[in-house]
Amino acid sequence: MISKTSQPLFKNIRDILDNHSSLFDAYAKLEPLILSIFGASRMSLFQRRKQHQDLVARFKTGKETTEIKVPISPLSIAGYVALAQRTILIDDPYNDAELKAIHPRLRFAGKFDKDSDFKTANILCVPILNAGVLLGVMQIINKRDGAFSDADIENGKMVAAVLGEKFRYELGGTNNPFDLLVHKGLLSQSVLDVLQDETPDTAACIQRMVSEHRVSEQNIGEALSTHYQVPFVSFLPDKYHLYEGNSKLNLSYLKRNLVAIIADVDDKPIVLMAEPNNAALLMEMESAMGIDSYDIAVGLPKQILQYLGEGSGGAPGEMSDILDEIGSSAEESEEQVDELSDDAPAVVRLVSRILHDAKRMDASDIHIDPEKNAPTRVRMRVDGVCRDMSQVPNSHHSAVIARIKIMANLNIAEKRIPQDGKLSFRINGQLVEVRVATIPTVAGEGVVMRILASGGAMPIEKMNLAPTTHRRIEEMIKKPHGILLVVGPTGSGKTTTLHAILGYLNTPDKKIWTAEDPVEITQPGLQQVQVSPKIGFTFANALRAFLRADPDIILIGEMRDKETAHAGIEASLTGHLVLSTLHTNSAPETITRLLDLGLDPVNFSDACVGILAQRLIRTLCGKCKEKYIATEKDLAFINRQYGPDYIGELNLPEPLELYKAKGCDHCGNTGYKGRTGVHELLGMTPELRGLVYKEASVEAMKKQATKDGMRSLIQDAIFKVIKGDTDITQIQSFSSD
Numbered sequence: 001m002i003s004k005t006s007q008p009l010f011k012n013i014r015d016i017l018d019n020h021s022s023l024f025d026a027y028a029k030l031e032p033l034i035l036s037i038f039g040a041s042r043m044s045l046f047q048r049r050k051q052h053q054d055l056v057a058r059f060k061t062g063k064e065t066t067e068i069k070v071p072i073s074p075l076s077i078a079g080y081v082a083l084a085q086r087t088i089l090i091d092d093p094y095n096d097a098e099l100k101a102i103h104p105r106l107r108f109a110g111k112f113d114k115d116s117d118f119k120t121a122n123i124l125c126v127p128i129l130n131a132g133v134l135l136g137v138m139q140i141i142n143k144r145d146g147a148f149s150d151a152d153i154e155n156g157k158m159v160a161a162v163l164g165e166k167f168r169y170e171l172g173g174t175n176n177p178f179d180l181l182v183h184k185g186l187l188s189q190s191v192l193d194v195l196q197d198e199t200p201d202t203a204a205c206i207q208r209m210v211s212e213h214r215v216s217e218q219n220i221g222e223a224l225s226t227h228y229q230v231p232f233v234s235f236l237p238d239k240y241h242l243y244e245g246n247s248k249l250n251l252s253y254l255k256r257n258l259v260a261i262i263a264d265v266d267d268k269p270i271v272l273m274a275e276p277n278n279a280a281l282l283m284e285m286e287s288a289m290g291i292d293s294y295d296i297a298v299g300l301p302k303q304i305l306q307y308l309g310e311g312s313g314g315a316p317g318e319m320s321d322i323l324d325e326i327g328s329s330a331e332e333s334e335e336q337v338d339e340l341s342d343d344a345p346a347v348v349r350l351v352s353r354i355l356h357d358a359k360r361m362d363a364s365d366i367h368i369d370p371e372k373n374a375p376t377r378v379r380m381r382v383d384g385v386c387r388d389m390s391q392v393p394n395s396h397h398s399a400v401i402a403r404i405k406i407m408a409n410l411n412i413a414e415k416r417i418p419q420d421g422k423l424s425f426r427i428n429g430q431l432v433e434v435r436v437a438t439i440p441t442v443a444g445e446g447v448v449m450r451i452l453a454s455g456g457a458m459p460i461e462k463m464n465l466a467p468t469t470h471r472r473i474e475e476m477i478k479k480p481h482g483i484l485l486v487v488g489p490t491g492s493g494k495t496t497t498l499h500a501i502l503g504y505l506n507t508p509d510k511k512i513w514t515a516e517d518p519v520e521i522t523q524p525g526l527q528q529v530q531v532s533p534k535i536g537f538t539f540a541n542a543l544r545a546f547l548r549a550d551p552d553i554i555l556i557g558e559m560r561d562k563e564t565a566h567a568g569i570e571a572s573l574t575g576h577l578v579l580s581t582l583h584t585n586s587a588p589e590t591i592t593r594l595l596d597l598g599l600d601p602v603n604f605s606d607a608c609v610g611i612l613a614q615r616l617i618r619t620l621c622g623k624c625k626e627k628y629i630a631t632e633k634d635l636a637f638i639n640r641q642y643g644p645d646y647i648g649e650l651n652l653p654e655p656l657e658l659y660k661a662k663g664c665d666h667c668g669n670t671g672y673k674g675r676t677g678v679h680e681l682l683g684m685t686p687e688l689r690g691l692v693y694k695e696a697s698v699e700a701m702k703k704q705a706t707k708d709g710m711r712s713l714i715q716d717a718i719f720k721v722i723k724g725d726t727d728i729t730q731i732q733s734f735s736s737d
Contacts, residue, residue, distance in 0.1 A: 009037050010158065017166050026166075027059045034140075034159055035061075038124065038152055041142040044068070045128075045163070046078050048136050048229060055082055055137055071293055074105040074286070078137045081125045083286065085134055085279040087156060089148050090123040124148045126156040130164035131175045132277050133228055138163065177202075178209075180223035186215050202274065203258075203301035217300055224298045228276045231295075233262070235303035237361065239669045242307060243269045244377065244388045249288050251308060257281055260299070260307040261289065265387075265670050269294040274301045309390065347399045350392065351407070352425070354378055355434065357389070358451060359427050364491070365451070366434075368404070370397050370444035383618055383675055384491075401438070401445045408436040415445055422518060423449075435518060452520040457503035458496055464676045466719055472681055472709065473612065477501055482609035483572040485559075487584045492615050493677050494581045495520055498555060501579060502526065505553055514555035515542035531557070543567045547574070556580040562597045569599060572607040587611040587682035587710065588702040595695055605684060605692035613680040615713055617720075617730045620659055621667035625724070630656040634728060642718050646711075650722060659724045676725055678717040682710045 012033055020026035027045070035043055046055035046068075055078055057068040070076040072083050080103055081088060092098055093108035100106065113119050121142045128136040138160050143152070178196075181187045187195075191213065199205040209215040221232035233240065243263040254260060258274035259281070269291050271282070276298050299307075358366045363380035370376050375391035392400055405412045408421030421436045435450040465473065476484060484501075486494045499521045506512060506525045514528045517539075522528060527549075531542050539556050540563040546554050558581050559565045572578040584590040590611050595601055630638075635656065639647050661671020682688075682705045691701050706712070711719075717731035 009033050010162070013159070013162055017162065031059075031061060037155055037159065038140045038148070039144050040124075040140045041144060042118075043141065044078075044139040046070070046082070046137040046139065048072070048082065048134055055079060057139075061141075070109065072296075073293065074103045075107050076109050077106065077123060077125055078139055080106050081127050081137050082134055083279070084283055085127045085129065087124075087126045087153055089153065090125070091147055093120050093123055122147055124152055124156055126153075126160045128160045128164045130161075131227075134277065134279075135164055135229060177227045178220070178223050180226045181209075181215060181219060184219070186219055187213060206300055207302070217303070221298070221300060224300075228298050230276045231297045233270065233272055233297040233299050234665075235299075235306045236665055237306075238382070238667070239665065240264055240270070240307070241387050241389060243267075243291075244391065249285060255305060255308055258301050258304050259285065260304045261294075262307055271296050272299040272304055272307065273297070274299060274304060347396060347403050351400060351403045354390075355425050355432075355449075356427055358449075359432055363451060366447075366449040368392075368400065368447040368449075370394075370441060370446055372443040376400070376444075383672065384616065397444055401447060404436060404447055404449070405438065408434075410436070410438065416440055433518065433520075452518060453496065457499035457521055457523050460500045460504045463497065463500050464720070464725065465679060466711070466716055468709065469679050469681045469711070469716070472683060473501070473610065474504070476610040476683065477505060477577070479577065479609050481572055481575045481577055483568055483578040483580065483607045484609050485580055485582055485590060485611045486614065487582045487587065487590050487611060488614045489583060489585070494614065495557075497612065497614060497677070498579055498581065499523065502553070502555060505577075510552045511550055512553040512555070513546040513549060513551045514557075515539055515546070516555070516557040538564070540564045540567050543571060547571055547576075551576055553577045553579070558582070559594075562599075565594060565597050565599055569603050569607045573603065578607075584613070586698075586702075586713070587613040587680050588698045588705055590682075591692055591701060592695075592698055595692075601692050601695055605689040608684045610684065611682045613682075613713060614677045616675040617678055617717060617726055618672040619674050619676045619725050620661055620727060621664060621671055621673040623666045623673075624662040624664035624671065625659045626662045627657050627659055630658045634658060637728060638718055638721075641714050643715070646715070650719070652722070656722070658721060658727065660727050661729070672730075676720065678713050678720060678731075680710060680713045680716065683708055 013030060016026050016029050016033070020029075031043060035041070042061035044057040044061070045059035046057045047059075048055055054069055054071045057070075057078075060068070070079045072079050074080045074083065077088070077090060077093065077099075084103075088102060090098065090108075094110065099108060108120075110120075124140040124143075126138045126140075127134060128138055138156065140148070140152075140156065176192075178187070178192055182189050182192055187209070195205055195208055199208055206217075206220055209220060210217060217234065221234055225232035240262040243261045249259075249261070260272045262270050262272055264270065269289075271285065271289075271294050273281070273296065275281075276296050282296070354366060358380050361380060361382055363382050364384075365381040367379040367381070367386065368376060369379060371394070373394065375394055376397045377388060378390045378392060379386050380389050381387075402412045404423070405419070405421070407423040407425075409423075410419045410421045417440065419438045422433060423436055424431055424433045426432070433452045435452060437448050437450075439446050439448070460470070460474075463470075476482075486497050488494055495516075502512060502514070503523060506523060508525070512526045514526055515531050516528065517531045517533075519528050519530050529542055531537050531539055539558065539560065543554065543556055543564065544567060554571055554576055556564065556568055556578065559568060568578050568580055582590055582593065584593050590613070591604070591608075594604055638652075638656075642650065663669035663671045667673040684692075685704075685708045688701060688704045688708060691704055702710075702712075714731065717726070720726050721728055721731060
């Protein structure tokens with residue numbers, strides 16, 4: 001009940017709010033009135049930031065601190081009140097025992113007192129709510145006469161209610177979760193009323209809006225975001241993944257409460273809830289999550305369940321059902337663990353689901369990583385970056401590994417040594433082949449599966465070669481004989497490049513043989529052979545067999561040893577064009593590596609027509625990349641790395657416009673989508689041949705090759721930065737700085 005002395009003050013507060021367009025304009029007149037109601041020295045109004053899980057004190061007494069930000073967590077008094085949505089009195093904020101009695105982790109941010117002459121003696125802290133949604137926190141500080149009382153608590157709640165109306169108005173909020181749909185004309189008020197009366201279950205109500213009234217899920221999400229004053233997060237598996245922390249929350253609990261703990265590309269946790277205003281649920285989860293800092297977002301029930309495994313590319317609920325089935329059996333006695341069948345339906349379906357999800361996401365690799373006394377992690381590499389996807393109970397690790405081994409025809413009884421194999425599966429009628437490698441670790445057997453490229457060759461025009469490199473490589477491969485090497489680390493796109501070259505050369509008048517391990521890309525017109533070292537059919541043996549089969553062009557998957565290298569050189573000297581790969585870091589370094597293998601310098605220099613070194617770098621997302629004017633630092637980096645002697649050939653405009661990553665839903669908010677190659681093409685010239693004869697240093701050969709027209713990996717990368725394909729951040733791994 002408002003006291004008689006306070007009633008005029010409350011009326012004045014309402015009048016001030018009614019006569020001002022914003023709380024910011026009204027605050028100077030409001031503050032003295034509110035302080036007089038409580039007989040206090042200071043106050044702060046914390047406003048909840050719509051797109052962040054924190055509070056900002058933009059309205060406060062005193063000028064010592066321009067802006068105070070606190071997370072919505074028990075780590076501060078205002079943060080705890082926002083989290084718990086309850087009013088508290090603090091008689092002495094410096095009394096740790098008093099704070100711990102409220103919450104074990106509650107702390108007082110005394111640093112603000114230390115930065116000024118002011119000392120906080122006591123605090124009344126009240127949540128500002130409207131329609132059950134947290135909008136901010138009001139903090140009244142230092143009662144002038146004694147301590148805050150129960151009457152102050154009641155007055156505080158009434159002031160907060162009045163302010164809540166103003167906060168709600170300023171933030172554009174709504175009283176009903178779906179009011180924004182009515183405001184936008186997507187639903188009529190009468191239709192909304194009927195829907196909510198007939199379908200009190202929110203998930204079912206949303207489903208009816210989508211199916212019967214053609215309201216998009218995005219519009220529904222925006223309505224919920226406006227109501228709850230938190231961001232809306234839809235199902236974006238390329239942008240968000242399940243957070244892998246020390247959470248004690250099991251899957252069935254999360255599903256029952258429609259909550260998913262997800263993380264963005266920076267692994268920052270986000271609690272995604274169907275009802276973010278459920279303070280009791282959030283407090284219950286807060287103690288079990290094992291994390292201090294997190295954001296809160298609202299999601300549609302169906303999409304939250306998708307994050308938890310339901311409908312992730314297969315039948316609805318499949319992944320969730322599989323993990324639930326596995327989880328329930330994992331809770332049985334440990335004596336049964338060794339008897340788990342590798343043909344258990346749940347395990348079979350789980351492995352199949354992992355493979356299908358990887359192909360759907362265009363992952364290049366799948367990692368099954370065992371952990372000691374912890375769940376097995378399933379990770380996937382997409383665009384060269386690894387990300388956590390799901391977890392398998394530790395008790396079922398061996399069964400999952402055994403299932404993969406059976407599919408790859410490996411020995412399931414042998415767990416002490418690494419094994420290699422191959423499996424295949426179908427998705428949408430397409431056969432997908434997977435290379436499997438098992439490696440024993442101290443925590444159990446780990447598995448890495450490489451999803452092999454399927455389909456035909458990439459046209460050479462699509463390889464994003466620099467114009468000069470493109471012209472020079474076409475001149476080299478038109479020669480009737482010689483050897484061309486494509487070099488780089490594993491996963492740098494060497495096979496794709498070789499098949500692009502073969503696609504250019506593949507005409508009816510050419511007989512082309514290839515020996516590969518494995519055969520990933522197929523092309524009509526090629527005779528492609530799978531080598532098998534297990535039975536003695538090596539690259540060297542395949543090469544000798546090809547020489548008896550009237551070839552024009554031969555591709556050897558890899559020059560792994562001296563024997564294969566010698567055979568390749570001999571084949572090129574006897575009138576054949578030979579293409580092959582090698583694992584070296586640069587084109588000039590490849591020459592010394594082959595000479596170290598024992599190749600004759602004269603024979604090699606006569607046979608070699610060129611060496612193409614390459615890497616893959618991430619490309620900027622075409623939908624969100626941002627143009628900006630290059631800074632002096634950028635220009636200095638470009639000039640230094642490209643070289644003052646050659647920078648003129650780029651014809652840089654003034655001012656130079658570059659691009660940088662921004663982030664959007666299309667690219668998972670990373671700013672990058674896909675990868676492209678950067679290349680370094682060394683051509684064998686008489687001057688360079690003379691250096692090879694002498695077995696000169698790598699540096700000397702690099703200097704000569706550059707004079708002959710070679711541009712290094714970093715120079716080609718800079719060309720692609722200027723072209724707008726990527727940004728400076730991505731190419732710094734090539735630089736010498």
